[in-house]
Every structure is written in C-alpha cells, then in structure tokens.
Amino acid sequence: MALPSPNLDDRRFQQLVDEAKRYVQQRAPEWTDHNVSDPGVTLIETFAYIVDQLLYRLNRVPDKNYTAFLDLLGIQLFPPAAAGAEVDFWLSAPQPDAVTLPAGTEVTTADSEAEEPVVFATTDELRIVPSELGRLVTAPRSGDQTDRTRELAEGRDVRCFQAAPEPGDALLFGLPTAVPRCIVAVQLDSRVEGVGVDPRQPPLVWEAWDGARWQECETGSDSTGGLNRPGEVIVYVPAGHTASVIGGTRAGWLRCRVTEAEPGQPFYSESPTVREASVFTVGGTIAVEHAETVTDVALGTSEGVPGQTFRLGRPPVLLDGEPPVVEVSSADGWQRWSVVEHFGRSGPEDRHVRVDATAGDFVFPPALREPDGMLRLCGAVPEKGAQIRVARYRTGGGPAGNVARGAISVLRSSVPYIARVTNREAARGGVEGETIANAKLRAPDALRMQERAVTAEDYEIISRQAAPSVRRVRCLPAADGAGAVRVLVVPDAVADDGDRLRFEQLIPSDQVLAAITESLEERRLLGTRLVVEPPVYQGVTVVARLAAAPEDTDRVREAALAALFRYLNPLNGGPDGTGWPFGRALQYGEIFGLLQRATGNALVEEIRLFAADPITGRRGAPVDRIDVGGGALVFSYQHQVVVQPLEPGGQA
Numbered sequence: 291m292a293l294p295s296p297n298l299d300d301r302r303f304q305q306l307v308d309e310a311k312r313y314v315q316q317r318a319p320e321w322t323d324h325n326v327s328d329p330g331v332t333l334i335e336t337f338a339y340i341v342d343q344l345l346y347r348l349n350r351v352p353d354k355n356y357t358a359f360l361d362l363l364g365i366q367l368f369p370p371a372a373a374g375a376e377v378d379f380w381l382s383a384p385q386p387d388a389v390t391l392p393a394g395t396e397v398t399t400a401d402s403e404a405e406e407p408v409v410f411a412t413t414d415e416l417r418i419v420p421s422e423l424g425r426l427v428t429a430p431r432s433g434d435q436t437d438r439t440r441e442l443a444e445g446r447d448v449r450c451f452q453a454a455p456e457p458g459d460a461l462l463f464g465l466p467t468a469v470p471r472c473i474v475a476v477q478l479d480s481r482v483e484g485v486g487v488d489p490r491q492p493p494l495v496w497e498a499w500d501g502a503r504w505q506e507c508e509t510g511s512d513s514t515g516g517l518n519r520p521g522e523v524i525v526y527v528p529a530g531h532t533a534s535v536i537g538g539t540r541a542g543w544l545r546c547r548v549t550e551a552e553p554g555q556p557f558y559s560e561s562p563t564v565r566e567a568s569v570f571t572v573g574g575t576i577a578v579e580h581a582e583t584v585t586d587v588a589l590g591t592s593e594g595v596p597g598q599t600f601r602l603g604r605p606p607v608l609l610d611g612e613p614p615v616v617e618v619s620s621a622d623g624w625q626r627w628s629v630v631e632h633f634g635r636s637g638p639e640d641r642h643v644r645v646d647a648t649a650g651d652f653v654f655p656p657a658l659r660e661p662d663g664m665l666r667l668c669g670a671v672p673e674k675g676a677q678i679r680v681a682r683y684r685t686g687g688g689p690a691g692n693v694a695r696g697a698i699s700v701l702r703s704s705v706p707y708i709a710r711v712t713n714r715e716a717a718r719g720g721v722e723g724e725t726i727a728n729a730k731l732r733a734p735d736a737l738r739m740q741e742r743a744v745t746a747e748d749y750e751i752i753s754r755q756a757a758p759s760v761r762r763v764r765c766l767p768a769a770d771g772a773g774a775v776r777v778l779v780v781p782d783a784v785a786d787d788g789d790r791l792r793f794e795q796l797i798p799s800d801q802v803l804a805a806i807t808e809s810l811e812e813r814r815l816l817g818t819r820l821v822v823e824p825p826v827y828q829g830v831t832v833v834a835r836l837a838a839a840p841e842d843t844d845r846v847r848e849a850a851l852a853a854l855f856r857y858l859n860p861l862n863g864g865p866d867g868t869g870w871p872f873g874r875a876l877q878y879g880e881i882f883g884l885l886q887r888a889t890g891n892a893l894v895e896e897i898r899l900f901a902a903d904p905i906t907g908r909r910g911a912p913v914d915r916i917d918v919g920g921g922a923l924v925f926s927y928q929h930q931v932v933v934q935p936l937e938p939g940g941q942a
Contacts, residue, residue, distance in 0.1 A: 301345060306338035356730065364632070365733055369606045369647030371758055372581035372684070373691030373720030375410070375713045377698055378473060378526075380573040381418065382709035389574075389707050391416040396702035397578060397711050399693055408690055410578035410698060410717070413611075418574040421474055423567055425464030425539055431456045435537045447563040450517055451548055455558040457493070459548045461517075463569055464541030470531040473510075473573035474544070479520045479566035486559030492516025493551045493558070496523070499543040500530035507544070508714075517546070517562040526575060544569075552906050578698070578713075580691025580720055581608055587680040589652060592618070594674025596667060597656035605650025606723060607683050614683035616643050616652060618672045624681075633668035642669040648723050652680070691720035694784045716784035716795065719759040719802075743813040749777055753822075756809035757802045761861050764825065764872050766921050773817055778825040778921055779806060780860060780869070789856040789863075793904040793925065796860060797824050825872070828918050829902035829927035830858050831909055832881055838892040840935040846892045847933045853888035854881075854931075860923035873920040893936065902927040 301309075311334065314321055324331055377397055381389065393415050398407040426442050429435045430452045438448045451459035463476065487493065494516055497504040505528045513521030525544065533542045551557040589600035607614055617624040618641070627641040633655050636642045644653045655669025672678060698713040735751050743749050746765035753763045761782040768774030781802060783795040807822045814820055832854050838846040857863050864870040878899060885894045898912040904927050918924060 301342075303335075303338050303342045306341050307335055310334045310338065357726070360729060360733055363733065363736065365729055365736065366646060367648040367726070367729055368724040368755070368758060369609055370687035370723040371610045371719055371721040372579045372608055372687035373689075373693075373717040374413075374577055374579045375693075375698065375717035376575055376715060377410070377412075377578045377711055377713050378573055378575050379416065379418070379701075379705075379708050380473070380710050380712075381571070381707055383707075384570040384572065385418070385420055385707055388420065389418040391418075391574075391576065391705060391708070394583060395705065397698050398700045398702050399697045400699055407700065408580060408693055408697075409582075409702065410580050410691070411582060413577045413579055416471060416574050416576040418571060419467060419469045419472055421465045421467070421469050421472070421542070421569055421571045423463060423569040424466050424541055425462070426564075426567055427462040427464065427537055427539075429460045429462055429545070431458030435462070437537065437539075442564070442567060445565060447565050449561045449563050450546075451558070451561040453561055455548050455561050457548050457550045459561075460545045461564075462536070463544045463546075463567070464536075464539055465544065465569060466541065468531045468533040468542035469527050469571060471529045471575050472527050472531075472571050473575060474525050474527060474569055475572045476523045476525060476544075477521075477566075477568045477570075478514055478517060478523070478564050480514065480517055480562050480564055485518060485562055486556055487516045487518065488556045489515025489518055491555060492518070493549045493555060495547050495549050496525050497545050497547060498527050498531045499534055499536065499545075500528070501532040501534050504545065504547075505530055517564070524572070553908060578717075579611075580688070580717065581611075581684045581686040583682060583684050584680075585682050587683070589678040589680060592654075592672035592674060592676040592678060594671065594676075596654070596671050598654045598672070600652045600678060602650035602652070602680065602683075604685055605648065606685060606687070607645055607647040607650055608685060608687050609645070609647050610687075610719075611684060614645060615681040617679055617681050619677040619679075620673070624679075626681075636669040638667040638670065640669045652678075687720060688722050689720045691717055692782070692784050693717050694786055716786070718782055718784065721758040741813055742815070743810055743818075744815060746775075748813075749775060749810060752809055752813055753777055753779065753806045756806045757798075760798065760802060760806075762869055764921065768819065768821055774819040774821065775814070776921065777806065777810065777820070777822045778872075779803065779822060780825060780923070783861060789852070789859050790926070791855075791859065791861070793827065793829075793927075796827060796925065825860075826919060826922040827860065827904055827925040828916065828922050829904040830876060830916060830924050831900040831902045831927050831929060832858075833898040833900065833912075833930045834881075834885060834894065834932070835896040836885065836889060836892045836894055836931065836933045837936040838889065838933050842892070843933040843935055846889045847931050849888050849890075850885050850892075850931045850933070851929055853884055854929045855926045857884055858924050858926040860925060863924075870924050872923060873918055874924075875918055876916045876924055878914040892933070895934075 311324055379391060391412060393412055395412045396409055398409045401407045426438045427435050428438055441448050450461045496507040496509050498507050507528060508526040510524030512523045514523055531542060533540060536543050592598060613629040616627045618627055627643045629645050630642045633642060636655055642655055654672060657665045657667050660666055695713055695716045699711060701708060701711050739748050743752055749765040750763045759782055760779050762780035764778040766776045768776040779798045781798040783791055785791050803822050810820055836846060836850060860870050862869055878897060881897055882894055899916055900912055901910040901916050904925055
C-alpha cells in the first residue's frame, strides 16, 4: 500500500529538446537549421535522452525516500468522510396505509448552471406510519391522570392543565401505534384565548415516550400560540418512540408538558382548553449521507500465495461507517474475511484482510521469515483459484456534501405519495481525503506520541484524527482538580446566510463526541479523568448606530452586519480569520474600528456591547468590555444596526 510519490523534475525528452533549441537561438543565432536531419540537432536529442534518464533517477530521491520512510512507519492517508444530514419526506396527503421508502433512496440538491447537484442516499428504510388520536389524557403535576376522550367526543371543552397551570402539568395524546421517525400534525381547536403566555415563546415542550423515559421532540410550525387558539403543531417524533401502557391503555404516547418559565418569559395565568383535537401523520425523517453503496464487486482470483493485493476500480473506500464486506469463495460457499488495522495479532488460521481506503487496495496477510529460516504466516491465505469479491462497500464523500439547510430539495426518483423533501439542518461531516503534504506534517507527531496521549497537544492531535470533520479542538486542564483533562470540540458548520451561524450548529453531535472519547480513552494515561464536550459560547450582541448618505443606508447596514457576524465567529472569525481565540476578551475599540473599516465613509456614532446567553436569550447591561473564560468562545447573537441618513451639512 505505497503512498504516491511526487516528481522532483517533471520535464520529459521533448521538453528538454525544445529548451535546448531555445538556448541555441539565443546564444548561436547563426545556427538556423533546426531540422532533425541536422547533426547538431542529433547531438541535442542524444543529450536530452541522457538527461531524461538522469531525471528518472533523480525523482527517486530525496522525497521518494521520505515517502518510503512513511510507508515503513505505517503512515497511511486518511480517506475522505461522507457528509450526513436528516431529511424530511413530506406526504402529499395523509395516507391510510404505511408508506415505505427503501434504504438507498436518493435525494439531491437543486440543479444549477454553476454546479452539479449533490446526491445523497438514505441510510436505512423509512416507514411513514399513519396515525390518529385514540386517547386524550390530562396529567396534572400533582394528581391522577384522567381520560378525557369521551368528553372530547361529546364536544365539551377539556381543560388542558390545572385551572392555575404549574410546571409539570401535561396533556397526553395516545396514538393507536408508535410512529418512530414520523412527522405528525396535531390539530387543536381551543376556546380560551389570552391566557398570559407569549404566543411566540410559550413555556411548553413536546415529548414522546420511548418505553423508559420521555424524549423531547423537535417542533416545527405552531399556529396555536401555545394552545392559545385554533391551529396546528408539527411534531417530529424521535426514532425511539415505542407503544407502551400508560394509565391502563396501550398506545404510542405523545405529550405536551408545561415547563418552568425563563426569566422574563410570561407564564400561564389560566389553563387553555380544547374542544376538538386530531392527529395525523404528514411525513417522516431519515438520515442520508453523501455516499454510494456498491455491491458485489469482483476483485480477482487468488494465486494461493501470501501478501496478495487487489485493487478496486472505484476508490476510495469510506470507513466512517460499517467496514467493507470482503468474501472469498470456498467449497462451503462464500466465507467472510474480517477487516483489521494490522496483522500483528493475526494467527495462521485468521481470515483477515487490510484495506488501504484511499487507493482502494485490499491486502491479504503476508509471510515473514523467522531468524531460523522458517516462514511464519500472519494470517490465512486464500486458496489458489478462489474468487475474491467485495460484497458491499461505500464510496464517495468529501466536502461537497456539506450543503446548507434547505438545500436538499429534489427527490431523484419518483416515490408514491411523497410530495417534497427538505433538510432542516445543514449537512456536515464531509471531509476530503488526506494529502501527502499533510501526511508528512503529522509523521513527526506520530513518532513522538507513539499512540499515547500525554501532553495537551497529543490530546488535540488524536481528537482530530478520530473525528476529521471537527473544525477546532482545544485541550485544557479540568476545573475540578489535578489529573483531569477537558477536551473542547467545535464542529464544522455551514452558515445559513453568509457567516450567520445558529447556536445549535456549534454543538457537536453525540457520534463525534463518542468517537473522540473512545479514541482518547485507549490512549490516555492511567488515572487521567477525561471530559469531552463543546466549549462555552459567550453570546455577544452589538447595538450600533451609524450615519451615511441617504442612498447608502441599506448598503452600509448590510456591510456592518456582515462584518460583525464575520468577525465574532468561533469558526473563521477573530483578528486572523481562523476562528475567535479561546478566552480572548472583546473590547469596544476593536468593534468601532471594525465597523469603520467595513462601512467606508459612514460615521459610527454609537456602539453598545451586551453579553447575551444564546440559550435563553437573556441580555445583560451595556459594557465596554466583555471578558471570556479560558475555555469559551464568542458567538454573534442578534446584532442590531441602525443607519440614519446623513444630511448634506453633516448632521444625522
């Protein structure tokens, strides 16, 4: 599995001949016959042939020697990784029977003249199960659950919570069966209006029962204003939804629960009521990836000797999911061979194979000669004449799959009853394959670390190797004492509009955190306590007032906002454009200079800085300096820029 080597001098025979003839024209202009019949041209071609042979030998050193040394160390290029996203498949209308989308269903981004559409495929089967309301149960925080289904059927008003609602009160919806990974619409008709809450921010949460606990559901549009008026709530049911017995009734349960009000958030002064309710399935959600699954690829025929190598016709092989399935024919049928990292622990009977994911090479175990002259097999050898195939592997990947939310909008092939598709969040995780230059840079680190995490730099390097899709990693001592290490992970993200990131985009997925934790746990020193988590994000709101010529007010406002979101960015902001430095404070003066540079001739008349909590939205008092903790990053949160027209006399 040799690494590709660069050419130190890529000139060839004809290029050398042409270069020599140009020198002749410069230094011996009286020589005018440059045809191949001229004896001088014959000498030029002879010398060009000799130099061509010398260049061939030159290209074998020194970079070639360095690359060979990397091979001896076992350094391999990291393969690309595939981007993934959650895609919603919306029904054209509620269906009486389940709609099934098979695994491998392809969706794409919209086609355009500038670029080709990016193709994604579903990773699993999706069943969009029909649903309806079977039971309506009220469950006050203190008290017994009460079945209100009959009252609802009789058209009576049903109070959702206690007369004076308390956090913990809930309204339960029982469905005939569980609807995992489905999108359901809950339609309600309410009599009571004006019950004290802010319709845009009601203290409610929707949850689904998974058999052991209530899982929080994402919600889409809510036209009820917190159960405050007739309308519809779109609920995205998680994959763990399970039918269970609650209150003596077996059903797939959803509930709407009252939560504690945040500071400044209005709370219910009176319980809303419901006189009509219905539930029906409008779609489903499934994961997709920017990869293609290839099946039944013949590699060749075994020669029955150790160390055989077979190459795929369509590399690379993606290893960020299930490993490829390699099979060898035998008298008993096809036998599966396990993919391993190395043959160091393989015995003569172990059916093992290694994979060079970047080149697409499948290498079978070699034989080593012992000091006594005997050959030792580092694994089983396929019999002579045996057919070798890859039953299944994934290929594709790369950064092209990191598309913005809403970009996946085309169903590549028609699926009955599916009207449209969309992704609520940007696809992320796509990484291009490693280059030779980067492999050379990390080789000294690999030699120094020896697969052990000792220093902070070791933890950061191993974390990046375990999850190449992350943008930044920072290792700090934990605050709870010696021997504790805190690894902060910042994922890559695709901004929705320019550099305007949303807070949820900066939280790494559980899969990324688990991969980093698993890799570090194998390499940390004994006794070291490990915490892998996202950093603390300090929200910053800039309120600025500027003055500009009347015809430039819109341009100045957009330029100011773009500069703020670009500069106060944990991924690519900061003074050097590589991301806001960990722990760096923000001062009034640099924002003033930033706006002045971004807006040109506009006047910056007033600037106010506010520390904000991106989770709750709470904002502090205006300050001239916002201090940031050692493991924290700044995050742009709802900047406000007002540009007033500047009169000819210079007054705003």
